[in-house]
Amino acid sequence: MIFVPTDLVSLLVLLMTMLLAWITTQHYLAPCKNFPPGPWGLPIIGSFMYFGSDIHTDMMKLSKKYGDVYSLKMGSHTATVVSGVKAIQECLVQKGNDFADRPDTWTIGLFNPRCEGIVRGHFDNKWQHRRQFAHATLRSFGFGKTCMESKICEEILFLLDEFRDIQNQPINAGNIINRSVSNIICSITFGKRFKYSDPNFIFIVDILGKCFESHGKVYVLDFLPFVRPFNQSNIKTFIATRKDVEKFCKQQIDEHREVFDPNHIGDFIDACLAERTKHNSKVDFTDDQLKFMLVDIFGAGTETVVTTLIWGLLFMVLHPEIQEIVYNELDQVVGANRLPRLNDRKHLPYTEATLLEIQRIGSILPFALPHRALRDTTLGGYNIPSGTAVTILLWSIHRDPNTWPDPDKFDPMRFYDEKNNTVKKSENFMPFLQ
Template identity: 35%
Template sequence: MDLVGVAPLLLVSCIAFLLILIWRRQLSKGNLPPGPPPLPVLGNVLQLDLRNLVRSFWRVRDQYGPVFTIYLGSRPVVVLCGYEAIKEALIDNAEVFGGRGSTMALDEKRRNGHSIITTNGERWRQLRRFSLTTLRNFGMGKRSIEERIQEEAQFLVEAVRKTEGCPFDPTFYLSHAVSNVICSVVFGKRFDYDDKEFVTLLVLINKSIQIAFSFWSQLRLAFPSLMKIIPGPHHQRNEYLDELVRFVNRRIQMHRESHDPNCPQDLIDCFLTKMEQERQNPASEFHDDNLVVTVVNLFFAGTETVSTTLRYGLLLLLRYPEIEAKIQQEIDQVVGRNRSPCMEDRSRMPYTDAVVHEIQRFVDLIPLGVPHSVIRDTVFRGYTIPKGTSIFPMLTSALNDPQHFETPRKFNPGHFLDENGAFKKNEAFLPFSTGKRVCLGEGLARMELFLFMATLLQNFSLRTLKSPEEINILPQALSSGNLPRPYQLCMVPR
């Protein structure tokens, strides 16, 4: 064999040798929890079903216990299963487990790392504090936001009435309604249900969510550099997000032209005022990039999670009409037909409250949670987890924990009712996660779910196009999220 033929072989051998050295060095870091043996470069990708990560993680849990390590490519990820493990990490050790791991929420490089969801450290603290304060000032947890939801619920009722009891897909009616609530706080206005630009954006958000939960997104997390050059639908998500950013930029420009710092009308006005106040501070986190992505995050998260939960909830009530009937009986007794349901009613409507909670538990929208990371080397349950390691709090393992829910695989409102029919809390109810990174909009989402559901069932009875027993309530087969299967229903005025 001549030198020309030997050279490529030597090059490949050297590269392989270097990769193995790097891999062994990576494996030697820390004393990570046990898990399936990884392969160099590929990690555990060939041992996992990337089209259904949740099912794969359950199998690994059965073999290695409630805290285990898997490798997505060369990147180790520690997975927490069961309420006790999640509580110990995210609550008892909230500070050290309070970092944000890699996520498809937004492409961090394209957005320059500016985000409430994906950032860490001081930037995250300042933006989260500002957003929580501003949302509260504009009504989150106060009556003013309740009135906005009640008003939007009536717009939703009128839109549904126009279907005249005919079959329809509720997806975009619910997306419009829920999105308009956050729009009223962020943009200072709501949008008509037939606004073409707004309809287009909601379609893009819906498609983006499906990609984020897909097999392609898991490949991107495992092999970020490689997936940048491999064609696939994961690239389309960036296009969808770019369109959303352009929409937000147009709204921000409109606000700049009419901005009165003495009379803020919404979150954008408040952010612009904060930017002006900190104009001389070179280290300020209040600048254009953070404004755009903060608004995108709130608009995105404030639209899809609640509307998808409502859509799944209506499907569950179609499957169990006896539960719908009990809710409507409670609504008639407590609220009647002549006024809108309000949050004060919730304490007197334990069954409705229990059903809304059980919908969230059963839907299990984001079963793996949003990734965390440890902010420094830490010892957890006898294992050493190096700084920066991603943590997956497997929320589905808490929501389906048999030690906390009697029939976890069944839709059962009794999980949230005591023997006297009063509402009871359950500490393993973690649809919004927990700890320092608990969902920013938890209070708003809880209010929306109760008021929208109660208002719809006050005004309409649900009808299915098939017998209830034929309705499939299992989610679409997505890699890391649960969405209801497409369906149509009829809403008949009561």
């Protein structure tokens, strides 16, 4: 039996008490004067006791109490939550440069510790160059332009053939649509499309979906490190699926390098290889950078579009009366002998209004990508110190009952002017902010 002097025990108790008092004080201490208010959280776990399964709806409830700009204790971290049209516009538009940085997170550090690519990179000269180059190059291959229409129409024909081959059979339409949208991205990035039956293509498309799904299960570990030892299975799945996606993209880079011709730039990878050759080592275009850029493009270009299309199918099934109006308008303007084209858009106001309502009510991204204050600034009248993590609650834009009466109701008439047969625009509709 070991004898411990009473005075030593008292000293240990005192030290532990002082340590707990210091941790508690640091937890509740505001980062600066006039920092956004918010609910109190417990040491270590923060404000997570306020949240259920739908964090975005719980955050909206908190914004009703604390305002459009408020603070939250996310585990051991303090974050600023921004909701509502005016506050989000101030953050991402009016003061976009002030909040242009990305926070470091534990989950991203698992596979991308140097924050390479164009989505998670820090706001520095190298990142800005990569982002500007990626945007310019994608646009040169038709992304966001009318010349992209031919690629989309070509892929739609393959998609329709696929649906014809499996008529009168139960199907998972999401899988087929996923492959179709992914092929459009492949045509730009890799310069080719894949057959829907290609086992490698099926594998990578499915893995990409599982990668997003697994990330949704582990992102909370960014804020609750003490829970990580109990989530090893989800962590391993997340890492494995991410590595599979990266391996596929790296394989495409290697195949392009073997046949690379600087006089024939046929796709995004060729353009990156040409840029690296032109500037030699002066430009930050390593294979890892290119690999992460490709993963980012796939993530941004497939998951959001596929989810929107699946929501569209669901709402058409649930609302046959709306489906009939859309069908009749398409039949009158386009007919049955050709595909719709962008030039038809101005003659399809109800169809466009329906698409806008699908995006509004679907709100497929309840949160924008995480941001971080690049410098000391203000937001909503509050002081935001440099380095503060910022959570943008996009859900609040499209589900606010003060802006959209009965927001859970699917109603294309929100965007349709029946009297003038035109589309109604709304400054409160912003589905693509990031």
